[in-house]
Amino acid sequence: MGMLGGKEWIVILLFVLLLFGGKKIPELMRGLGSGLNEFKKASKDDTKPTEGDTTSEKKEN
Secondary structure (H helix, E strand, C coil): CCCCCHHHHHHHHHHHHHHHCCCHHHHHHHHHHHHHHHHHHHHHHHHCCCHHHHHHHHHHC
């Protein structure tokens, strides 16, 4: 099974257009975009140590 070609993408896009209608697609894309932004924000926040974490470690030692 290989990568999707141009014809396959066109068929998928037409199917989505028929399934959801032209008015719902912008709403779906906005929701998808905001979900991706929240995911990126959460993943950035997860990698940075917070002040509460570092002070609690100092108190335990």
